[in-house]
Amino acid sequence: MKMGVLTFSVRLMFLILCIFINGSFSKLERLGHPVTKSDGSLDILVFGDWGRKGGFNQSLVAHQMGIVGEQLDIDFVISVGDNFYDDGLKGDTDPSFEASFSHIYTHPSLQKQWYSVLGNHDYRGNVSAQLSQVLTQKDWRWFCRRSFVLCSGMVEFFFVDTNPFVRKYFTDPEDHTYDWSNVLPRKKYISNLLRDLDLEIKKSRATWKFFVGHHGIKTAGQHGVTQELVDQLLPILEENKVDLYINGHDHCLQHIGSEGEIQFLTSGGGSKAWRGDIQPWDPKELKLYYDGQGFMSLHITHSEVKFVFYDISGNVLHQSTLSKKSKTFGLF
Numbered sequence: 001m002k003m004g005v006l007t008f009s010v011r012l013m014f015l016i017l018c019i020f021i022n023g024s025f026s027k028l029e030r031l032g033h034p035v036t037k038s039d040g041s042l043d044i045l046v047f048g049d050w051g052r053k054g055g056f057n058q059s060l061v062a063h064q065m066g067i068v069g070e071q072l073d074i075d076f077v078i079s080v081g082d083n084f085y086d087d088g089l090k091g092d093t094d095p096s097f098e099a100s101f102s103h104i105y106t107h108p109s110l111q112k113q114w115y116s117v118l119g120n121h122d123y124r125g126n127v128s129a130q131l132s133q134v135l136t137q138k139d140w141r142w143f144c145r146r147s148f149v150l151c152s153g154m155v156e157f158f159f160v161d162t163n164p165f166v167r168k169y170f171t172d173p174e175d176h177t178y179d180w181s182n183v184l185p186r187k188k189y190i191s192n193l194l195r196d197l198d199l200e201i202k203k204s205r206a207t208w209k210f211f212v213g214h215h216g217i218k219t220a221g222q223h224g225v226t227q228e229l230v231d232q233l234l235p236i237l238e239e240n241k242v243d244l245y246i247n248g249h250d251h252c253l254q255h256i257g258s259e260g261e262i263q264f265l266t267s268g269g270g271s272k273a274w275r276g277d278i279q280p281w282d283p284k285e286l287k288l289y290y291d292g293q294g295f296m297s298l299h300i301t302h303s304e305v306k307f308v309f310y311d312i313s314g315n316v317l318h319q320s321t322l323s324k325k326s327k328t329f330g331l332f
């Protein structure tokens with residue numbers, strides 16, 4: 001039909017125009033995770049701030065994740081960073097990899113693909129080791145990148161390296177050394193990352209768009225709001241109508257959000273917790289603040305996403321559901 005051809009050429013012209021205006025395609029790696037459940041739904045565990053060779057209740061959290069993972073028949077696991085304390089991995093032969101990962105998350109239900117980003121403690125070690133293929137050869141579950149896009153059924157996850165945004169790691173690193181190889185110059189790294197992220201989210205036609213990173217944008221925890229992310233990242237997420245912002249860094253379980261806006265979820269209870277230093281936050285927005293260990297699950301369907309927070313004994317601390325009533329379609 002004539003009309004079809006016309007629409008196609010308009011689309012093609014628009015695409016060429018987009019490429020021309022934006023200058024290039026995004027360099028972010030894109031990967032897919034197959035949906036295996038017959039109803040198309042996905043079940044995922046999300047947690048962070050864990051690798052302590054089993055200490056500080058890491059093993060108990062792992063045990064409980066195994067039980068809940070089995071009940072939910074999870075598809076994969078997401079780690080929001082600070083994978084290995086205190087100073088990341090020394091190299092790809094560092095025995096902490098087995099001691100904090102392979103030998104801890106042993107439950108059959110956790111023998112699934114893991115997708116991880118890096119936290120600030122990971123940057124205090126050898127970053128290229130944590131990104132190395134050698135670790136995946138040792139334990140097939142391991143997959144860690146600085147930033148990437150994961151597509152699975154009706155959801156796209158935008159995993160973003162939030163570490164370079166935090167100015168004080170560069171200007172006032174205290175007595176820590178950070179491995180900034182392949183990150184410097186910092187400003188260029190950040191501007192390229194933000195441009196690529198914006199391109200990728202704009203391109204996305206997924207029903208659900210979730211952000212995953214280490215540092216928090218809204219948090220009543222010890223580290224507080226990461227102002228650089230509020231200034232530079234949040235406008236992109238708001239403009240592109242991201243549904244969830246998922247992070248760790250603060251060693252707590254937390255849900256901050258208002259109806260119709262991005263929901264901010266912190267799942268940083270993978271091991272050491274109980275700092276006891278919650279900061280004031282608007283009680284109308286703060287739906288959960290739990291100072292202790294635990295983790296979060298996500299159940300995703302076309303019309304709903306349910307997130308549930310669990311403590312170390314598997315008790316449900318809080319749960320909430322987001323619904324998609326109507327989806328507006330873009331030009332493509």
Ligand SMILES: *[C@@H]1O[C@H](CO)[C@@H](O)[C@H](O)[C@H]1NC(C)=O
Binds near residue numbers: 056057274312
């Ligand atoms: C570990 O969990 C137990 C049981 O909930 C709790 O009593 C204990 O204080 C926790 N230990 C640490 C180091 O958080």
Ligand SMILES: *[C@@H]1O[C@H](CO)[C@@H](O)[C@H](O)[C@H]1NC(C)=O
Binds near residue numbers: 090091092093128129
């Ligand atoms: C970092 O780890 C990689 C992979 O194990 C290794 O090749 C490299 O030499 C390490 N770098 C340093 C500074 O130790």
